[in-house]
Amino acid sequence: MKPLVSAWSTINQETHGITFRIQVSVKELLDTDVLLKLLFHLPVNYPSILPDISVSSDQLTRAQCMDVKDKLLEQAKKHLSEPMVHELVLWIQQHLKYIIRQSAAVYSEKKTLSRGASTEDGIWMLFLHLDHMRAKAKYVKTVEKWASDLRLTGRLMFMGKIILILLQGDRSNIKVQEQ
Template sequence: SFPETHGITFRIQISVKELLDTDVLLKLLFHLPVNYPSTLPDISVNSDQLTRAQCMDVKDKLLEQAKKHLSEPMVHDLILWIQQHLKYVIKQSATVCDEKTTLSKGTSTEDGIWMVLLHLDHMRAKAKYVKTVEKWALDLMLTGRLMFMGKIILILLQGDRSNIKEYLILQKTSKVDVDSSGKKCKEKMISVLCETKVQSQHKRFQTFEVKEFSTLDELQKEFETAGLKTLFSEFVPPLLK
């Protein structure tokens, strides 16, 4: 997401223990601008064990720390710092949702509802493709939307995390479309824009529906109604570029 031409980008994965006895795998991406360290690095944080909000908290705290080290190389210090302080950063933001711990507490599967937003490049055999997606969603008890707006095709799914994973496997391994010569082909141009746990402010979709929108505003309203305003503003506008 950063322009690769300027400065250096590198990825680091670190595993941090001591959090409800589970390991948290942090995937950190540092982008060092040309005039680093007199300019702060861009940092992006991902982790399957943390919610999106927690990842944002970690990022904010890292940037706060980075300011203290301005004009001296800091990446190494930042990594050491987050390894020691992750548990405090997260304690403040919310409890960690790790499948092992939620299941062992005997909480309902409602806690395990995930959401994924997918972007498809095109659909040549649209009618057949749509039917297939509807069937998979039904079979895997996933709800959500298949949305068309101009050239943009988005699939938003909610459901059990393992079913969402299963869906992604089907989507990538089945011959769902036809190529330019009309031969059946697998979906190669699909990207997962976002995968996250369904939060309390998100509305649960009751059904899986196919919807066509003629304007970006209509599409945005669909997301907003579902409490997904941030998801929309973060991932959809870049697709229009």
């Protein structure tokens, strides 16, 4: 299947290089189409420098998209100092099913290893809504410290007057109050 260039945008080519997106449809394991959105940023010194690559897909998980990106960057290193975008698109069309299969096997293995005393263990996500925040800088620093101490990752979001905290991490590090 031929790749489709869905969007093309340039960013001051002399100083920042060029950015463009390629959408490619790939047959996956169960003969279903996976639509990959590949964003390439080619720096001014391309192809002497690796491009920045971003991968997204509605059919793949975030972890699988990261695996695809990592594999594309590995392939890009093999083509350093020569034009490579077309080669990378062809390569991902041929190898996506293997990357997904490998990613699923690693996930399955991690899931098996992380099973402990309860099936509720593992990665949890917590979404909090704050009523107000008086000393924003101090509060942000405190939330970052707590998240770091508890080995959680997250985001603090300010949307007008709405303040939200999204945390993700190991179930044992997130305490839930039963109601």
